[in-house]
Amino acid sequence: MSNNTQGLNEGWEFHYDDESDWLNATVPGCVHLDLLNHELIPDPYFGLNEQKLQWISKKNWNYRLNFTLEKELQHKKNKRLCFYGIDTYATVYLNGKKIISANNMFHPWEVDVTDIIVPGSNELNVKLRSPINEILPYLESMNYKLPAENDQAAGTSPYTRKAPYHYGWDWGPCFVTSGIWQEVELFGWNSWFIKNIFIRQEKCDKDRADLTLEVNIESKNNKSGKIIIFEMDLLLRRFNQKNDSNEIDEGRKKMLDKLRNLRK
Numbered sequence: 001m002s003n004n005t006q007g008l009n010e011g012w013e014f015h016y017d018d019e020s021d022w023l024n025a026t027v028p029g030c031v032h033l034d035l036l037n038h039e040l041i042p043d044p045y046f047g048l049n050e051q052k053l054q055w056i057s058k059k060n061w062n063y064r065l066n067f068t069l070e071k072e073l074q075h076k077k078n079k080r081l082c083f084y085g086i087d088t089y090a091t092v093y094l095n096g097k098k099i100i101s102a103n104n105m106f107h108p109w110e111v112d113v114t115d116i117i118v119p120g121s122n123e124l125n126v127k128l129r130s131p132i133n134e135i136l137p138y139l140e141s142m143n144y145k146l147p148a149e150n151d152q153a154a155g156t157s158p159y160t161r162k163a164p165y166h167y168g169w170d171w172g173p174c175f176v177t178s179g180i181w182q183e184v185e186l187f188g189w190n191s192w193f194i195k196n197i198f199i200r201q202e203k204c205d206k207d208r209a210d211l212t213l214e215v216n217i218e219s220k221n222n223k224s225g226k227i228i229i230f231e232m233d234l235l236l237r238r239f240n241q242k243n244d245s246n247e248i249d250e251g252r253k254k255m256l257d258k259l260r261n262l263r264k
Contacts, residue, residue, distance in 0.1 A: 004072040008065060008081075008124070008184040016059045030087060030179030031061050031128075050173040057153065057176035058133060063126040069186075074119045076188030078220070081117075082110040085182025086126065088162045089134045093125040104161040105181070113186075128178040135159045192219030 014025040014034055025034045035041045035056065042049050073079060083092065083100065086109060092100035095118065099111045135156040139145065146158035152168035153176050168174030187193075195216040203210040215227060 004070070004076060004189075005185055005187040006067075006070045006073055008067055008186055011067065012063055012065045012180070014061060014063045016061050022064070025063055027063075027065075027180045027184060028085070028182050030177040030181055032056060032175055032177045032179075034179070044173065044175060050175070053175070057178075058130050060130055061128045061178050063128070063180060065124040065184075067122055067124070069117060069119055069122060073186065073188040077114075077190045078112070078193075079114045079117055079186065079188040080110055081113045082108060082185050082187070083180065083182070084108045084185070085180070086128075087177065087179050087181045088131050088160060089129040090178075091127045091129075093123075093127070095122055105163060106161060108182075117186075124184075126180060131160055131162060131176050131178065132156050191221050191223065192217055192225070 009027045012025040012027045013022040014031065015022050016031075023034070023038055026037065032041070032044065032053075036044070041053055041056070044050060044053055081094065081099070083102070085105065086092075086100075086102040088103065088105040090100070090102040091098060092102065092109070094113055094116050097116050099113065099116065100109045102109050132153050136154060138159060139154070139156065145155050148155055148157045148164075148167070150164060150167060150169045151157045152174040157164050157167040162176075165172055166174075166176050195218050197216070198214040200212045200214065201209065202212055213229065
């Protein structure tokens with residue numbers, strides 16, 4: 001298997017509601033930090049500035065990125081795009097086509113873009129909706145409210161999968177922010193790739209631990225393969241022991257050097 005990845009964290013721009021110019025944005029990050037970096041808002045933690053900046057959470061914000069697909073990825077048969085964290089309500093478009101509808105800050109969003117992405121210039125658009133305005137119509141239709149003593153943003157926090165401290169607390173201010181708060185990555189493969197790995201502890205005592213490794217593989221080919229698993233610290237100890245007793249051959253020395261380089 002030959003995988004390739006392309007990070008998409010550089011070159012983002014942002015503005016709000018088509019009412020302002022596009023400005024450079026930092027990803028991972030959030031709209032409050034972007035505004036602060038451009039000196040468009042005062043220090044949020046100074047004096048009564050917290051109250052003056054509540055307008056930010058009531059706006060819709062747009063982020064965009066123009067990028068070119070790297071040559072290594074152009075030849076891959078399958079291509080997927082992953083946002084590891086979007087905060088929070090957002091619609092994502094790639095080259096004008098809707099690919100993601102996000103509603104959970106803690107959820108990674110992954111989508112197949114093989115048939116959408118092009119070898120030349122591509123454009124990603126992330127349209128973020130106000131997390132407060134998104135919930136207010138829902139609250140108005142209810143005859144009860146869920147408790148949230150910390151909430152200083154109209155009691156909307158219990159209905160949104162978003163960090164509760166954004167809504168204020170006795171120890172912190174209320175900044176209900178939005179943004180792309182985790183990395184963005186494009187990756188491609190030809191035959192198969194490992195989607196995720198889970199280690200389950202079956203039994204453990206002072207002498208032994210029994211573990212089960214679950215590997216979720218996506219493949220479009222009907223082929224068999226082999227997965228080799230090694231524990232780096234254990235290998236290094238064994239190689240060092242043999243090296244100390246002058247029983248290590250040249251091949252193992254080369255492997256030891258590679259493992260040491262991986263740890264740097």
